[in-house]
Amino acid sequence: MSDLIASAAPPYPAAAEKFKFYGLWIAAAIALLVLPKLFGSGGSLTTFSLIGISIIFSLSYNILLGQTGMLSFGHAVYYGLGGFLVIHAINIIGINKLPIPLPVVPLIGGLTGLLFAVLLGWVSTQRSGTAFAMISLGVAELIASSALILRTFFGGEAGISANRTKLLRVFDWSFGPQIQIYYLVAAWTLIAVVAMYALTRTPLGRMCNAVRDNPERVQFVGYDPHVVRYLAFCFSGFFAGIAGALAAINFEIANSAYLGAAQSGTVLFATYIGGVGFFIGPIVGAIFVTFLSLGLSDLTPVWQLYFGLIFIAVVVFAPGGITGLLMMHRPLLKAGTLTKVLPSYLIAFVPTLAMITGLILAIEVTVHYTVNPGDDSHIKAFGVNFDAASPYIWAMAAILMIGGFLVARKTWTWVGHAWDEATSMTREQGIAA
């Protein structure tokens, strides 16, 4: 019998693979340690902290969307409530001089997220699909509007603030400087990422995938899909609460925006753009979207419009997200056929870029005439000065857009052919592509 099992079961990972696996985590930890040495400015430390928070939040969201197949429009509820409770907790701890240091405070946010997920999740996880999405939206609106009504707890429009430096100090860290906050966020990010990865490898984690794929069949192998969804929801709420707590510690304030639809939307964006099909997808998405929202808002006043366009483009052309796109190329890389497609990418890149430039130009000109028509027509977008009133600019936008599209369409079919050729060559080598 043991012979049969040895031959039928997947082999246990070899020592080299294990080494590679743990090496990756250790490398990530070292990278987090070294990062501030390379980019030590206050601005980049803040950016890194925001990315860490966004990574935890997006991964917690993907427990629902990517792993259990639940589309939530109200995940910010657990993030925001975690943030509010932590601000209150910091104030209470500070006033009463309780022996609780700041590094363990995010746990309070996590437990808050968990508690509310336990309370609110049982009904909404009865069904997945539209029913779940609608209930999540309803609950989110309810909580977000009560944040403005229940002023004593949520502080109304202004929100509530706290001083994170007044807590019990360990190793003489005050957590005043941003570098200390960075390390706090980095440590929690690493812990949360490891924990959420581990969760995917447990019996519950695998049953979440089964519920995502086929909730009907799950019932006939002994599992209640409702319970599986509910447990996934609770875990998701817990980690969202930790993310919210870290955000509240970072900004020393919590306000109604934490709970709002925009926050719920952003996490959906980040997760989906990164790719829901892979564990690393939301991490990629969180990094991309954080950089994008910080960078784009400096370059153009209508950055949210571009944000939306990118999201639509991903949904239509790359439903697997950035990670899905990259992973598609892995078999080609293995087979050494990647060189077949790269030239076609380069050729397609030029007219596509021209088309996008034309589109951006058209958008910026239109924005000028619809949003601020009375202003000076000499505008600056993406660091380039131009005259929105000039007919040459209009003509250039039209030529770039239309001409770019016509040429680009041709090059895309070349990319398609090159891709087909490369994948069939890959298959001939016996690698699944």
Add this chain to the structure above:
Amino acid sequence: MSSAIELRGVEKSFGITSVIRNVNLTVAQGERHALIGPNGAGKSTLFNLISGYMMPTTGSILLRDEVISGLPPYQINRRGLSRSFQVTNVFANMSVWENLRCAVLWAAGYRYTFWKNIDNLPEVRERTARILGDINLTARRDVSAGLLTYAEQRALEIGITIAGGADVILLDEPTAGMSHAETERAVALIRRLTEGRTLLIVEHDMSVVFGLADRISVLVYGQIIASGTPKEIRGNPKVREAYLGEEAA
């Protein structure tokens, strides 16, 4: 011999349409029982009622003398009754190995465990490997279930059904759409895997039915018109008229 499944006066109607009418059926422990009947007779509905997918309008269903009608499917499954589906119903984005492992987990006692690494559960591994070998899909272990051939998916369907170790098995047209050779292999597989268990099978292929079943029940327009050994059924004039006769004609 005690009964594995017993249906007492079971009726099912959707609105004014009654699909199952006063069905009384007993499947003895350890027997292979086939359910036959023309299309639309209500065979799949009967399976849905027994497995908890639907609730009977009236009447009761017993599993080993305990009432199970009204229980949700997962509770019936936990009591040792497992079913397959007529239309392949697997976890399409997961590998063959993961499909079978999901079907093993509950019975192996891991339930909603979130504190153990699934790859370090030797008994789950052993049971999954055994089922994988039983259904002859070892070579396809790491392939996504959605990418299997039709016959392979049907084999996986049976594998998932028996993986939990249930001792009452319901198979809904396991050989539908298979070639002659594939059907023979599937029947041999079913015979081997249901050894010592109770089997209730819906099947259209008469050679499969008469070759496999200890007893046969005939369902026509939601009613059982005959129940007996293959020989009795073959000789029953009512059956010949309602069902077998049509085939001969």
